[in-house]
Amino acid sequence: MKIGMLVIWLCILPFLLGAEKKRLDEPLSSRTCNYVIDVYLDTENKKVKGKQTVVFSNPSGDTIRTMPFHLYYNAFKNNKSIFNTGHSRIPREIPDEEIEQGIWGKMQVLEVKDAEGRSLDFGYIQPDTDNKHDHTVLEVRLEEPILPYDSCRLEMEWISNIPKAKARTGYNREFFFMVQWYPKLGVYEPAGSRFAEKGQWNCHQYHPNTEYFGEFGVYEVTIDLPEKFKTGASGFPIKETESGKDRKKITYLAEDVIDFAWTAHPGFIEIIEEWNGIEIKLLIMPEHICNKERFLKAAKNTFEFFEQYLEKYPYPTLTIVSPPFHGLFSGAMEYPTLITSPTLCDLPAGIKTTETLTIHELTHQYFMQMVATNEQEEPWMDEGFTSFFEAKILDKYYPEGVVDLDYFDIKVGSAELRRGRFMSTYNPKVNPLSDFGFNFKHGSSGDIFYGKAATGLMTLEGLVGEEVMQEIMKTYFHRWKFKHPCRNDFLEIVDEVVGKELGQEKKEIANDFMKQLIYGTEVCDYSVASITNFLIPEPLGYFEDDEDCKFPNEEQWENEYLSKVILFRNEGITVPQEIRIVFDDGSEKLEYWDGKKRSYEFVYRGQHKIECAEIDPGLKIPLDKNQINNSRTIKQKNNGLLRATVSLLTWMESIMAGLGTLI
Amino acid sequence: MLYGILFSVALIMAYTFHHYIDDRIGNSLMIGKMISGFNYTLYTDFMNHYGVGANILFNQNVFLILIYLVISVFLMGGILGTYRHHPEKYESELFWSKAGSFFGRMLRVTLFFGFIHALIFFIFWQVYFMVIQGGSPYNLENEGIIFSAPKFIIPIYILVASFFFMWHDYAKISLIHQEHKWVFRSILNSLKFVLKNIGKTWGLYLLNVILIGLLFLVNYFIGNLFEISNTATIFLSFLCTQIFVILRLGFRLINLSSANALFTTINKVKKT
Numbered sequence: 001m002k003i004g005m006l007v008i009w010l011c012i013l014p015f016l017l018g019a020e021k022k023r024l025d026e027p028l029s030s031r032t033c034n035y036v037i038d039v040y041l042d043t044e045n046k047k048v049k050g051k052q053t054v055v056f057s058n059p060s061g062d063t064i065r066t067m068p069f070h071l072y073y074n075a076f077k078n079n080k081s082i083f084n085t086g087h088s089r090i091p092r093e094i095p096d097e098e099i100e101q102g103i104w105g106k107m108q109v110l111e112v113k114d115a116e117g118r119s120l121d122f123g124y125i126q127p128d129t130d131n132k133h134d135h136t137v138l139e140v141r142l143e144e145p146i147l148p149y150d151s152c153r154l155e156m157e158w159i160s161n162i163p164k165a166k167a168r169t170g171y172n173r174e175f176f177f178m179v180q181w182y183p184k185l186g187v188y189e190p191a192g193s194r195f196a197e198k199g200q201w202n203c204h205q206y207h208p209n210t211e212y213f214g215e216f217g218v219y220e221v222t223i224d225l226p227e228k229f230k231t232g233a234s235g236f237p238i239k240e241t242e243s244g245k246d247r248k249k250i251t252y253l254a255e256d257v258i259d260f261a262w263t264a265h266p267g268f269i270e271i272i273e274e275w276n277g278i279e280i281k282l283l284i285m286p287e288h289i290c291n292k293e294r295f296l297k298a299a300k301n302t303f304e305f306f307e308q309y310l311e312k313y314p315y316p317t318l319t320i321v322s323p324p325f326h327g328l329f330s331g332a333m334e335y336p337t338l339i340t341s342p343t344l345c346d347l348p349a350g351i352k353t354t355e356t357l358t359i360h361e362l363t364h365q366y367f368m369q370m371v372a373t374n375e376q377e378e379p380w381m382d383e384g385f386t387s388f389f390e391a392k393i394l395d396k397y398y399p400e401g402v403v404d405l406d407y408f409d410i411k412v413g414s415a416e417l418r419r420g421r422f423m424s425t426y427n428p429k430v431n432p433l434s435d436f437g438f439n440f441k442h443g444s445s446g447d448i449f450y451g452k453a454a455t456g457l458m459t460l461e462g463l464v465g466e467e468v469m470q471e472i473m474k475t476y477f478h479r480w481k482f483k484h485p486c487r488n489d490f491l492e493i494v495d496e497v498v499g500k501e502l503g504q505e506k507k508e509i510a511n512d513f514m515k516q517l518i519y520g521t522e523v524c525d526y527s528v529a530s531i532t533n534f535l536i537p538e539p540l541g542y543f544e545d546d547e548d549c550k551f552p553n554e555e556q557w558e559n560e561y562l563s564k565v566i567l568f569r570n571e572g573i574t575v576p577q578e579i580r581i582v583f584d585d586g587s588e589k590l591e592y593w594d595g596k597k598r599s600y601e602f603v604y605r606g607q608h609k610i611e612c613a614e615i616d617p618g619l620k621i622p623l624d625k626n627q628i629n630n631s632r633t634i635k636q637k638n639n640g641l642l643r644a645t646v647s648l649l650t651w652m653e654s655i656m657a658g659l660g661t662l663i
Numbered sequence: 664m665l666y667g668i669l670f671s672v673a674l675i676m677a678y679t680f681h682h683y684i685d686d687r688i689g690n691s692l693m694i695g696k697m698i699s700g701f702n703y704t705l706y707t708d709f710m711n712h713y714g715v716g717a718n719i720l721f722n723q724n725v726f727l728i729l730i731y732l733v734i735s736v737f738l739m740g741g742i743l744g745t746y747r748h749h750p751e752k753y754e755s756e757l758f759w760s761k762a763g764s765f766f767g768r769m770l771r772v773t774l775f776f777g778f779i780h781a782l783i784f785f786i787f788w789q790v791y792f793m794v795i796q797g798g799s800p801y802n803l804e805n806e807g808i809i810f811s812a813p814k815f816i817i818p819i820y821i822l823v824a825s826f827f828f829m830w831h832d833y834a835k836i837s838l839i840h841q842e843h844k845w846v847f848r849s850i851l852n853s854l855k856f857v858l859k860n861i862g863k864t865w866g867l868y869l870l871n872v873i874l875i876g877l878l879f880l881v882n883y884f885i886g887n888l889f890e891i892s893n894t895a896t897i898f899l900s901f902l903c904t905q906i907f908v909i910l911r912l913g914f915r916l917i918n919l920s921s922a923n924a925l926f927t928t929i930n931k932v933k934k935t
């Protein structure tokens with residue numbers, strides 16, 4: 001062996017050993033669809049040339065004759081794709097200069113061969129619409145079908161134009177954010193799994209309103225790119241070599257993931273820290289380095305939370321990409337073991353967007369990456385669950401709130417912010433959670449996927465208690481990690497756990513509530529309609545004895561009241577309620593109402609008047625849209641209103657005094 | 664008196680607001696949350712369910728503020744008239760007659776300068792917008808300029824704008840002193856005056872601006888000194904802010920009277 005070779009070996013040996021240590025001891029998932037990809041990044045012409053070997057194992061007893069692939073880049077191929085014409089909550093304008101210069105992102109598959117080396121036929125299909133201009137799904141027709149539980153290997157070659165700063169993906173200046181960037185096989189659903197009545201491919205077109213769905217597998221991706229670029233990707237690097245003049249080849253391995261994302265920028269600073277055996281790699285721009293600790297702390301808090309609540313994060317690495325300002329198109333997004341979370345150093349420290357985004361995207365590693373629900377059909381099952389946990393983690397580790405502006409006396413917690421955003425949405429009844437995500441066409445989709453679902457889960461937790469809720473989540477996670485559940489699978493577990501822990505009655509309550517939440521479009525509002533205290537008069541006049549007339553103050557008579565609280569259910573959702581009733585001697589009663597009728601009353605007879613009544617004093621039902629009418633008091637003892645009036649007064653004076661300088 | 668009017672108008676606004684909230688949600692226990700300041704849930708639930716009325720009140724307040732501004736224009740004639748003639752003691756007759764006779768002209772001066780101030784602001788905003796290239800991630804490499812540009816633009820704006828505010832003040836003073844029928848004569852004369860004595864006039868004005876800035880700082884620190892938790896602290900904070908408002912108005916008057924004094928002395932010197 002030559003000395004030079006030895007030196008090179010000695011240099012890369014620790015690297016290789018490190019990489020070896022990160023490999024998982026045993027597979028976490030079924031590894032149904034595995035990729036080996038070689039990709040050449042042409043940073044000059046913003047093109048990618050790729051070759052991939054896909055090995056797919058038929059998970060069913062069906063014989064499969066075609067294989068559909070997502071070609072997400074083709075969403076940016078023309079202005080008639082459903083991505084560019086469908087309803088969306090993300091903006092998608094195409095700049096005039098790109099139209100004039102003919103800059104469109106696209107992906108063209110050049111050749112597909114099977115294991116025998118036969119060139120296969122392929123073409124675009126539109127499973128969801130009849131829009132022939134949409135080329136986001138490519139169907140490969142096999143010469144030889146895949147037999148039950150057999151596997152199939154395809155060799156594919158493609159070339160693509162990287163889109164310029166489009167939704168979540170593309171390039172701008174020297175920032176490349178490579179997601180949805182390779183031909184990605186759909187998910188085969190055997191009969192009985194999710195909503196499949198018979199075996200079927202699940203491969204939707206690229207709808208602007210919804211995200212993705214992918215099969216578990218191992219990705220080995222070799223990226224050839226200019227030397228000066230710093231990279232980050234799903235998984236971890238296992239090999240790095242030179243590749244011609246000023247170029248390098250770097251190979252990443254990601255095991256048991258549903259997708260593969262990577263990014264490159266020459267300006268990234270790489271910060272690596274370890275937490276409990278997990279390597280956290282932060283790719284950050286120099287101008288954002290001030291927030292370094294905020295990212296790392298948020299990631300560690302999330303890891304710690306889930307280790308206690310569900311299970312330790314099983315992957316060896318997490319890459320956090322904090323994109324440059326010119327890379328904001330990448331958004332805040334989640335990919336397997338790689339997340340993006342933008343930050344700004346000039347924002348006030350009391351605004352916790354850096355933490356919120358990091359915690360949210362990292363939580364997605366559990367809900368969408370490990371528990372791989374279909375984000376296109378049931379977006380609430382990843383966004384709602386994630387928002388539910390995001391609020392839990394933030395309110396636990398950042399009790400000062402996610403918006404904390406001392407000067408204005410403003411403090412807002414994560415859970416209440418999430419609830420408030422949903423409550424303020426334009427139309428909370430526009431679609432039920434059970435509708436497929438891309439069928440939300442008339443707005444409010446985000447508030448419903450995230451807000452209604454998260455607030456609904458918080459309400460479920462209120463109904464069953466924190467411990468049982470954790471048990472539900474744990475059971476759900478353990479049973480469905482590295483698989484593809486749907487809402488029925490979750491509902492089954494709610495029934496099972498609540499039934500086991502709290503009995504039949506609570507099980508029915510939880511089941512009834514979840515059905516209203518998922519399949520219904522109604523909202524929830526209960527109120528205290530009135531409180532009355534009627535003084536029972538002393539008996540005067542003739543009673544049983546016609547000879548004996550009773551006169552005032554003749555006999556000892558103690559004042560007694562007939563006191564009544566009337567409650568209303570103002571909206572469609574029914575949910576059982578606790579009611580706290582306070583009497584004027586300070587004594588309290590905690591009552592229960594099944595919440596079903598439109599109105600209900602509690603009546604008391606005694607020496608004390610009811611002073612106030614409060615529905616849901618423990619704030620267990622955050623889904624109640626108006627918490628102000630949940631309580632009523634006979635006399636307001638609190639001077640909160642005085643405070644508000646005084647501060648309004650001084651604000652108004654300030655404004656007028658300010659405007660006075662214009663006179 | 665200016666304070667009295669200011670306070671009354673603000674009181675009307677705050678009272679209608681108070682009355683509205685009290686009427687709608689006054690008997691809810693949620694009112695207790697208001698004591699610790701802004702409560703997000705209370706705010707969203709209130710705006711979602713009772714917000715229509717609050718919006719009407721808001722629009723009405725805009726109208727009330729306009730009335731206040733018109734009254735201020737009216738009073739300005741009286742204030743400056745009193746300064747000019749500086750009688751031994753305050754004469755209400757003089758005040759009201761000046762207020763009445765100069766109202767129309769004062770209003771025109773106000774409108775003219777209102778336009779000028781808006782123009783200056785617009786120009787600076789446009790410059791900022793151009794410098795940051797629309798603040799778009801497509802045009803900018805990083806966000807640095809969005810935050811660093813104001814560090815230069817705002818001080819320059821304060822300097823430039825204070826010149827126009829000063830000119831505005833001298834235009835009013837000159838209008839009162841020289842009693843021109845045609846307001847543009849005063850506006851032009853005052854510009855000549857200001858430019859001729861730029862050192863003194865602008866210096867004095869900037870000094871006043873700095874004093875007001877200091878006043879704001881003091882108010883900020885006092886405001887942070889104690890936590891509001893009961894009726895006593897509510898009134899304490901109320902008193903503090905009222906003193907602050909009175910001081911602000913007082914400073915404004917001192918500002919005008921010092922400008923008036925400067926105007927008078929310089930013109931006297933010229934005449935002799």
Ligand SMILES: [Zn+2]
Nearest residue numbers: 360364383386
């Ligand atoms: Zn999300």
